[in-house]
Amino acid sequence: MLIVNDVSKIYRTKQRLGWFKSEWQENIAVNNLSFKVEPGQIVGLLGINGAGKTTTIKMCSTLLEPSSGTIFVDGMDIVKNDKKVKSIVNMIAGGERMLYWKLTAKENLRYFGSLYGLKEAELDHRITSLLREVGLDIKSNIPVEQFSKGMKQRLQIARGLINNPKYLFLDEPTLGLDASIAKHLRNYVKELAKEKGKAIILTSHYMKEVEELCDEVLIIDKGSLVMQDKPERLTNLFFKENTLKITVSEIPDSLHTKLNNEISQNKGTWQIQSTDDDEYDLIIKSEKDMTNSIVSLLAYHNLRILNIVSEKPSLEDVILLMSERTSA
Amino acid sequence: MFSVIKATFVRNTIAMYRAYPWSFFLGHILTGVYTVLFAYFTYTYVFKGSLDPRFKIYAGSNDYLSYVILGGALYSFAVSTLMNVSRSLITEYREGTLEGLLISPFSRKGYFIGNVTQQIMRTSLEFIIIVTFGLIFGLDLSKINIFGAILIWVLSIFSFFCQALFLGSIMLYFRDTYISQNTLFFIMSFVSGVTFPVAYLPDWIKPLSYIMPLFPSLTMFRSVVIEGQLISLHINDVIHLLVLSITYLFIGSISIKHMEKRIIEQHY
Ligand SMILES: Nc1ncnc2c1ncn2[C@@H]1O[C@H](COP(=O)(O)OP(=O)(O)OP(=O)(O)O)[C@@H](O)[C@H]1O
Ligand SMILES: [Mg+2]
Numbered sequence: 001m002l003i004v005n006d007v008s009k010i011y012r013t014k015q016r017l018g019w020f021k022s023e024w025q026e027n028i029a030v031n032n033l034s035f036k037v038e039p040g041q042i043v044g045l046l047g048i049n050g051a052g053k054t055t056t057i058k059m060c061s062t063l064l065e066p067s068s069g070t071i072f073v074d075g076m077d078i079v080k081n082d083k084k085v086k087s088i089v090n091m092i093a094g095g096e097r098m099l100y101w102k103l104t105a106k107e108n109l110r111y112f113g114s115l116y117g118l119k120e121a122e123l124d125h126r127i128t129s130l131l132r133e134v135g136l137d138i139k140s141n142i143p144v145e146q147f148s149k150g151m152k153q154r155l156q157i158a159r160g161l162i163n164n165p166k167y168l169f170l171d172e173p174t175l176g177l178d179a180s181i182a183k184h185l186r187n188y189v190k191e192l193a194k195e196k197g198k199a200i201i202l203t204s205h206y207m208k209e210v211e212e213l214c215d216e217v218l219i220i221d222k223g224s225l226v227m228q229d230k231p232e233r234l235t236n237l238f239f240k241e242n243t244l245k246i247t248v249s250e251i252p253d254s255l256h257t258k259l260n261n262e263i264s265q266n267k268g269t270w271q272i273q274s275t276d277d278d279e280y281d282l283i284i285k286s287e288k289d290m291t292n293s294i295v296s297l298l299a300y301h302n303l304r305i306l307n308i309v310s311e312k313p314s315l316e317d318v319i320l321l322m323s324e325r326t327s328a
Numbered sequence: 329m330f331s332v333i334k335a336t337f338v339r340n341t342i343a344m345y346r347a348y349p350w351s352f353f354l355g356h357i358l359t360g361v362y363t364v365l366f367a368y369f370t371y372t373y374v375f376k377g378s379l380d381p382r383f384k385i386y387a388g389s390n391d392y393l394s395y396v397i398l399g400g401a402l403y404s405f406a407v408s409t410l411m412n413v414s415r416s417l418i419t420e421y422r423e424g425t426l427e428g429l430l431i432s433p434f435s436r437k438g439y440f441i442g443n444v445t446q447q448i449m450r451t452s453l454e455f456i457i458i459v460t461f462g463l464i465f466g467l468d469l470s471k472i473n474i475f476g477a478i479l480i481w482v483l484s485i486f487s488f489f490c491q492a493l494f495l496g497s498i499m500l501y502f503r504d505t506y507i508s509q510n511t512l513f514f515i516m517s518f519v520s521g522v523t524f525p526v527a528y529l530p531d532w533i534k535p536l537s538y539i540m541p542l543f544p545s546l547t548m549f550r551s552v553v554i555e556g557q558l559i560s561l562h563i564n565d566v567i568h569l570l571v572l573s574i575t576y577l578f579i580g581s582i583s584i585k586h587m588e589k590r591i592i593e594q595h596y
Contacts, residue, residue: 011593013594058592061431062431063427063430063431063592064592064593065589082433083433084433086431086432086433087432087433089431091427091431093427096424097424097425097428098424098425098427098428099425099428100339100343100423100425101423102342102343102346102347103342103343107339107342110335111335111336111338111339112428112432114331114332114334114335115332115335115429115432115433115434116432116433116434117332117433118331159428163432
């Protein structure tokens with residue numbers, strides 16, 4: 001289990017004031033953060049730019065030392081037992097770093113694997129299967145500098161798995177990947193957690209990804225934890241409403257009372273907007289999903305339904321709302 | 329540790345074949361060759377072969393050309409070793425691979441030893457080329473004590489290696505390679521007895537000589553190669569070299585770890 005206990009990170013940076021004058025500035029990137037991740041669990045870290053996600057991930061992966069607080073991995077303190085912790089954690093960041101461009105895919109993995117003291121035979125086996133997994137097996141002998149961005153990113157993912165880590169930290173892993181590869185990666189990440197029992201922390205700016213993968217989501221803002229819950233529960237917390245939009249060619253006045261009764265019974269609100277095509281949009285907001293009852297009501301009155309859109313609030317809306325609140 | 333030595337050795341060899349800036353190689357040879365030529369021409373045409381009588385006393389030999397040629401060759405060897413090892417981490421940083429390295433439980437000893445053994449092939453080749461060139465211009469190897477020369481050679485590599493760790497952490501601190509290395513190399517060439525005995529220097533500069541491993545290393549190397557002396561005559565120099573090596577190793581390995589952390593914190 002990964003236990004982050006009351007962790008803060010303060011960056012100190014020198015601010016130039018003049019030729020010979022400078023002053024230290026402190027920037028609290030992570031502020032008294034606590035959470036846990038269990039084996040097999042995928043935890044999402046969400047927050048706007050600069051919220052402290054990368055800093056948190058770098059601390060968990062031993063690259064940065066917390067300014068205060070403790071992080072334990074399988075009962076080991078990551079500062080005091082850093083060598084042991086390093087052998088069971090790894091991190092994958094989006095982008096093209098952490099690879100030797102002059103070396104081929106295979107040579108890169110071989111080198112990183114040796115840093116973990118893996119035996120030749122085991123390493124060979126792992127390299128072959130990882131390269132196949134990320135779809136680079138046919139490109140394995142080409143220097144990385146000739147790779148496309150997506151190929152580098154996939155190799156980066158293989159690098160992050162070279163020590164078969166029990167704890168995996170993913171910082172925007174699908175950045176710059178095309179849709180099909182990103183989807184493949186998502187399935188793979190899910191498999192790593194659910195079948196291989198890895199504990200995973202994921203940050204991403206693609207909310208769909210977080211909603212699809214994460215068992216739990218932490219929302220952080222200015223380094224502090226604001227919310228922690230299952231993704232679907234979080235959206236419910238912020239937005240209680242479903243939006244239903246039904247397009248029809250006409251709405252006779254006689255129907256208004258019936259609609260009003262039906263919707264107010266469900267504590268909803270409604271309005272009618274006419275569209276450019278001389279049609280009408282009936283927009284209903286309500287806590288309960290009212291698609292069925294409204295559609296049958298319209299059908300009963302022989303109205304032709306041209307289109308139906310039912311919108312559930314997404315995590316994206318939650319984040320947007322949050323950032324509006326903090327900037328306000 | 330051994331697997332890291334081997335892996336780093338292999339990695340650097342591959343990278344060298346694919347992308348080594350061969351101008352570095354040529355540059356190092358030329359540094360040595362220029363020293364030889366400069367000495368040869370000033371000695372032959374400016375001093376017309378007449379040597380300051382103090383030289384024999386200070387240098388322990390009359391053979392100025394051999395003195396300078398060995399000085400130039402060992403100096404450029406020291407410079408190559410220092411450069412290759414000290415730049416290794418900052419190069420990882422610049423190429424974006426430092427985090428990949430630091431996130432693993434890699435053996436630092438293994439990493440640096442892998443780096444230094446790999447580059448010894450190349451720097452030794454440079455050294456041999458300079459010495460061969462020196463033979464044309466009057467280097468006299470007739471009395472050489474081969475066994476002693478090899479032993480001092482090995483000790484010197486170790487000491488340059490230790491000094492390189494220290495230089496490497498200075499580079500990480502200033503995030504600069506050019507100024508740090510060239511300042512050091514300039515001072516080294518002036519105070520370590522490369523082209524003239526240290527005894528000529530004013531007293532206030534001499535402390536600098538004593539902290540340069542190249543100084544005792546050159547003293548011993550010359551007496552063993554030119555005069556064919558036994559190492560047992562130079563126990564003091566051996567101790568001097570070892571004390572410097574261990575001091576640099578100690579300071580270097582502590583400060584480099586510190587600098588690694590600092591550079592990761594400050595850069596994002
Ligand atoms: N090395 C550093 N030195 C000083 N300040 C830093 C450093 N790294 C990050 N910060 C600051 O710490 C805060 C958190 O940064 P962090 O990179 O963790 O955010 P993030 O949530 O990952 O953002 P993004 O979504 O943009 O990746 C920001 O205010 C950032 O400016
Ligand atoms: Mg980030």
